[in-house]
Amino acid sequence: MHGEHMRIIHPAGPMTSSSQCNENSRLPHDQMRVLVIEDNQDLAKLFCDLLEVMGCITSVAFNARTALEMARNGMPDLIFCDLRLPGEKSGFDVAAALRADAGFAHIPLIAVTGFDDSMGHQRAKDAGFDRVFEKPVKFAQIQDVLNTYRKG
Template sequence: MSVANDTGRSAARGVPLRIMVIEDNRDLAKLFCDLLEVMGCTTRVAFNGRSALSMVEDEAPDLVFCDLRLPGETSGYDVASVLHADPRFSHIPLVAVTGYDGPDEHRRALEAGFVRVFEKPVKFAQMMEVLHHCGGGRCAG
């Protein structure tokens, strides 16, 4: 097994990490999922906040990459608020992804409970770092 595949596995379970990607740009979501799958993860994608929350109810992921500015009524900040308020999901590390990486956006995301904030496009090395440190709920904010 390659190092990349080891990165996408939960140390506690020895199985692929289940990653949810919440991104309204379908091309970017596909690229995100393709890279995560190459690293040995399984992925699910939601294109808006409302469907993401529904999908989490069906099967909780080990880690979430979430666009902050999603279309519709439920933003990435709202997704974080709902997940952190629910004891069933509050342990799931959330990584913010944004096209607006100014200091205010970064601060607001960290205050909302995201453990990391990455500017689009997210780099492969950033994804590897997050999987290594946050996979399986082990992330130290």
């Protein structure tokens, strides 16, 4: 069986809520701004590191309230969102709120979930997610999303 290998290099130090990575970098014209919404800080960091290695600039939010603020202030090109988030709002609520705003109609929303049932997947699609990935998300899935939605 053949696997994919990658090396991830990331800065030392803790991530803080609403972290902006590489915000002062000069960006190539096709570099995507990706918002990662994930309450598990270690998983969020790993996800951001992987996206950055793949040429993206990332922002991370650890809860729905912060995610909605960051999306509205930063207008990302792509959003990956965990369905289970701490607090009063879930990833389903984030998707519904963004889809209710015409300014976000064109932004791809990708659900990331630990749910492995078709009802959860259908609920995510009904909330406005374009795709649903089960954890752990595979490198090929991320690459496919970036290739599909990358701006040129």
